Amino acid sequence: MAHALHTLNENEHKDYKVSLDRQFNHAAEQHLIPIMTDEIFDAALEFPLVVVKNSETGAFTLCAIQGLKPETNLYCGREQYDAIYVPRALRLYPFALRENAQTQQLEICIIDDPARVGVESGEALFDAEGNKSQFLEQQIKLLKSHTEMAGQTMQLMNLLEHYELLHAQAINIKTGSEEISFDGIYVINQQKLNTLAPDVLVKLRDNGALALIYAIQQSLKQINRLIVRTHG
Amino acid sequence: MCSAASSQQRIVIVGGGTAGWLTANHLARALDEKFAASTAKPYSITLIESPNIPTVGVGEGTVPSIRDSLHYFGISESELIKRCSATFKQSIDFIGWQPPQSDGAQHVYQHIFDYPQIESEEALCDWINHGFKAANFADTFSVQSHLVQAGLAPKKFIQAEFHGVCNYAYHFDAAKFSELLAENATQRLGVDYQQLEIAKGVKNNAGGIAYLLTENGQRIEAELFIDCSGGRSLLLGQCLETEFISKADEIFTDTAIATQVAYSSIKKTIACATLATAHRAGWIWDIGLVERRGVGIVYSSQHMTEADARETLAHYIGLEDQNNLLTEPRKIPMRSGHYAQFWRNNCVAIGMSQGFVEPLEATGLLMFDKTAQLLAQMLSEADSTSLTLSLSSGQLQRRFNQQLCSVWEGVFDFIKLHYCLSQRDDSDFWRAHRDMNTWSPQLIQMLTKWHTQLPSQIDLRPGVFNLANHLYVLLGMDVRPLLNTNVDNSDGQLSGQQRSIMQAHLASLNKVLMPHRELIEKVHEYGLQRI
Numbered sequence A: 001m002a003h004a005l006h007t008l009n010e011n012e013h014k015d016y017k018v019s020l021d022r023q024f025n026h027a028a029e030q031h032l033i034p035i036m037t038d039e040i041f042d043a044a045l046e047f048p049l050v051v052v053k054n055s056e057t058g059a060f061t062l063c064a065i066q067g068l069k070p071e072t073n074l075y076c077g078r079e080q081y082d083a084i085y086v087p088r089a090l091r092l093y094p095f096a097l098r099e100n101a102q103t104q105q106l107e108i109c110i111i112d113d114p115a116r117v118g119v120e121s122g123e124a125l126f127d128a129e130g131n132k133s134q135f136l137e138q139q140i141k142l143l144k145s146h147t148e149m150a151g152q153t154m155q156l157m158n159l160l161e162h163y164e165l166l167h168a169q170a171i172n173i174k175t176g177s178e179e180i181s182f183d184g185i186y187v188i189n190q191q192k193l194n195t196l197a198p199d200v201l202v203k204l205r206d207n208g209a210l211a212l213i214y215a216i217q218q219s220l221k222q223i224n225r226l227i228v229r230t231h232g
Numbered sequence B: 001m002c003s004a005a006s007s008q009q010r011i012v013i014v015g016g017g018t019a020g021w022l023t024a025n026h027l028a029r030a031l032d033e034k035f036a037a038s039t040a041k042p043y044s045i046t047l048i049e050s051p052n053i054p055t056v057g058v059g060e061g062t063v064p065s066i067r068d069s070l071h072y073f074g075i076s077e078s079e080l081i082k083r084c085s086a087t088f089k090q091s092i093d094f095i096g097w098q099p100p101q102s103d104g105a106q107h108v109y110q111h112i113f114d115y116p117q118i119e120s121e122e123a124l125c126d127w128i129n130h131g132f133k134a135a136n137f138a139d140t141f142s143v144q145s146h147l148v149q150a151g152l153a154p155k156k157f158i159q160a161e162f163h164g165v166c167n168y169a170y171h172f173d174a175a176k177f178s179e180l181l182a183e184n185a186t187q188r189l190g191v192d193y194q195q196l197e198i199a200k201g202v203k204n205n206a207g208g209i210a211y212l213l214t215e216n217g218q219r220i221e222a223e224l225f226i227d228c229s230g231g232r233s234l235l236l237g238q239c240l241e242t243e244f245i246s247k248a249d250e251i252f253t254d255t256a257i258a259t260q261v262a263y264s265s266i267k268k269t270i271a272c273a274t275l276a277t278a279h280r281a282g283w284i285w286d287i288g289l290v291e292r293r294g295v296g297i298v299y300s301s302q303h304m305t306e307a308d309a310r311e312t313l314a315h316y317i318g319l320e321d322q323n324n325l326l327t328e329p330r331k332i333p334m335r336s337g338h339y340a341q342f343w344r345n346n347c348v349a350i351g352m353s354q355g356f357v358e359p360l361e362a363t364g365l366l367m368f369d370k371t372a373q374l375l376a377q378m379l380s381e382a383d384s385t386s387l388t389l390s391l392s393s394g395q396l397q398r399r400f401n402q403q404l405c406s407v408w409e410g411v412f413d414f415i416k417l418h419y420c421l422s423q424r425d426d427s428d429f430w431r432a433h434r435d436m437n438t439w440s441p442q443l444i445q446m447l448t449k450w451h452t453q454l455p456s457q458i459d460l461r462p463g464v465f466n467l468a469n470h471l472y473v474l475l476g477m478d479v480r481p482l483l484n485t486n487v488d489n490s491d492g493q494l495s496g497q498q499r500s501i502m503q504a505h506l507a508s509l510n511k512v513l514m515p516h517r518e519l520i521e522k523v524h525e526y527g528l529q530r531i
Ligand SMILES: Cc1cc2nc3c(=O)[nH]c(=O)nc-3n(C[C@H](O)[C@H](O)[C@H](O)COP(=O)(O)OP(=O)(O)OC[C@H]3O[C@@H](n4cnc5c(N)ncnc54)[C@H](O)[C@@H]3O)c2cc1C
Pocket: B014, B015, B016, B017, B018, B019, B020, B048, B049, B050, B051, B052, B053, B054, B055, B056, B057, B058, B059, B060, B061, B062, B174, B196, B197, B198, B199, B228, B229, B230, B231, B232, B234, B256, B258, B296, B332, B333, B334, B350, B351, B352, B353, B359, B362, B363, B364, B365, B366
C-alpha cells in the first residue's frame, strides 16, 4: 500500500488503463478486509465478521477475517479467489475517494500501483474524446455506494457501542502444532443482546439493525473455513 | 435522637477542594447503588463551599488507584485527559537522593507503578549479590523504567479507556480536576451544591456537631457532617478539638513554594514521570502537563531560609525558563501529622482536614480517595435500610479509625524511608534524618530486619504502600540486604537472564507504543474508546 494516490484527471490520465485482477494480489498481505452494512448478509455466509479499531482514529470498523495471521490472506493473492462473495473494498482497487482539503469535495483518486495501472494494457479510463469510459463510470458508481454505506456502517457501529453490544474477545485457534491468537477484536456480546430492554429491541428491529447484528454474530462460525484452508 | 422513618438522612460536606468532591462522588455513587430500588431516596448529599476561601490549588500527581475511582464515578478517561490537561504518570524519578557517584554523575532511581516481575527469589538474591553491578533494580525487573526513559506512553492508542500495557496514573491540573468532579457529582449523581461560608460548627451535648452556623447566621443541620475544609480542619479540629498527632519530629519538611512554568515550545516532550530532585534541605517536584509544568520546592524551614529556597527553585527552573513562569511562586505552609480520630460522633474528616504528609509520594489524593471509599463502603454495606443505624454505629467508627490510623502510620514510615536511607552529608537536614531517634519503632524494626533479610509483605502494616513500593525505594537507594552468600553460586547469571527477558519484552513494546505527547495529542483529537 505504499503506492501514491493521485486525483484522477482526464488530461493527466487520458491514456491510463487498469488491468483486472481476479486474484486481488494487492490484498495478499492484509488479513482484515472492511465490510459495509449492505454487504453483511453476503459476507457473513463465508467469512467471520468482527469489529476492530482503526489504528489511526480508534473508530470501530467492521471487517471480514480473510487470514488467521497478520499479513496473510487465505483468499487474495492465491491461485484463485475461492469464495463467492468479494468484499467491495477489494473490488474498488485501484480507485479511492479522497476529500480535497481546500474544497472539502470528494475526489476520485487512482492508486499508482504499477501492477495494475499503466498505459499498455487493460481497461481504458477515458475514450478518445476524453469522456469517462463505461468501465470508469462503473467504478465511480461503486465508489459512491461504498462511501454512502460507510456512513451507515458507522451508524451501526455507534449503535453497537451505545447499547454496549460489543465486547473484546481474544480468539485462540489451534491449527495443527500452531497456536494462533488474535486480539484487539470485538464481537457481539450475546448476554447483553439477550437482555436488551423490549423498547430497544423493537427499535433495533425496526431500523434493520437487529438482523445485521444476528448475522454478524452467526458469522463467527465461519472461522472453521479459515482453519480448513490453513491446512489445505 | 430518633428521627421519623420518612425523614431523609442529611449528609453535609463542608469544602469543595479535591477531597470534598471526591467524597461527594464516592458517597453519591455508593448510596445510589444501595438504594437503587427505593422510590424515594432516604438521604440527601449537600456540598457547601465558601466563595471566599480558595482551595489549596496544588496536588497534580496521582497514583494508579485513581483510575478505578474515575471509572466507578462514570467519568471517562478521554474527558479527563481533554478537560484537565492530564498526562500519563508511570513513575516518580528520584534524582540526587544519594550523593553523586565517583564520576560526578547524579544518583537516579525510579519508583515505577508496575510490580517488579521477579521470576524467583533466587533471581532477586542473585541481583542483590551480583546483578546490581550490571543494572539497577527497576531496569532488571521491569520494562516500565525503560519506557519512561524512552519517553513512551504506557498504553496503546487502541486500548480501551483505563487500560494500558503498564500500570499508570495521571498528572493533571488540580483546579480543573475539581471542576470535573464537581460537574459529575452535581449533574450526574444528584449532589446539591451551595456557596456559603461557615463561621463555625456548634457542638451538641453528645460530643458531636449540633449544627453549622453560616457567616450570615443561618443554621445548617445534618445527620452526618463531613469535614473537607482543608488544613484548617474546621469541624474535626476546631469544633470538636480532636487531638492532633504531629509528625514534625520525623518529617522535617514544613513549607512549599509552588509555581507553574510554560513549555518553551509546544512540541516539548512531556515527562512520563514526576521528577523529584533532592536538594540541601528537601526536594523539588516537577510535573509535566500538556501546556505547562507544575514545579515546586519542598523544604524544612529549620534548615533553609525562604530566600534560599526561592533561590534554589529559581536555579532549578533555569534562566531561560524564568521568563516562562505563569504564576508568582507561592508559599504554602505544611503541617505533618494526623488527627487521633477521623470519625467522631456525627463528624468525619476527609482531606487535609484529617492529616497531611508532604507530597513526595502523591499521598494526598490517594489517602482521601481511600478514606472516602472506605466511608462509602461502610455506609452502604451496613444492612439497615435506613442510614440512621450505620451513622451512629460505634463499631463502624472504631473500625474506620483503626484502619485509617494504621494507614497513616504506614504512610509516614514510607515517606521517612526515602530520607533516612540517604548518605547525603551536605547539610544537617540529611544528617538529622539518619538519626534513629527520628525513626518510628516500626521503621527501626523493619530496617533492622532488612539489613540481613529480604523484605516481605508481612513486615508491613496493612496500608496503601505495599512490598513492591518498599523494594523500589530500598533497592533504588542502593540499600541491599547482606544475604548469606554460602548458598549462592549463580554469579549474576539469573539476573542476567532476567534482564534478557525484559529486553525482549521491551523490544516488542517499542514497536507498538508511541511517544507520550503524541498519544496525548491523539486522545485530544479522537478520544479513546470505552472498550
Ligand atoms: C505543596 C503541596 C503539594 C501537593 N502535591 C500533591 C500531589 O502531588 N498529589 C496529591 O495527591 N496531593 C498533593 N497535595 C495534597 C493536595 O493538594 C490536597 O490534599 C488536595 O488538594 C485536597 O485538599 P482539600 O480538598 O483537603 O483542601 P482544600 O483544597 O484546601 O479545600 C478546602 C475547601 O474547603 C472550603 N472551606 C474552607 N473553610 C470553609 C468554611 N469556613 N466555609 C465553607 N467552606 C470552607 C474551601 O472553600 C475549599 O473549597 C499537595 C499539597 C501541598 C500543600
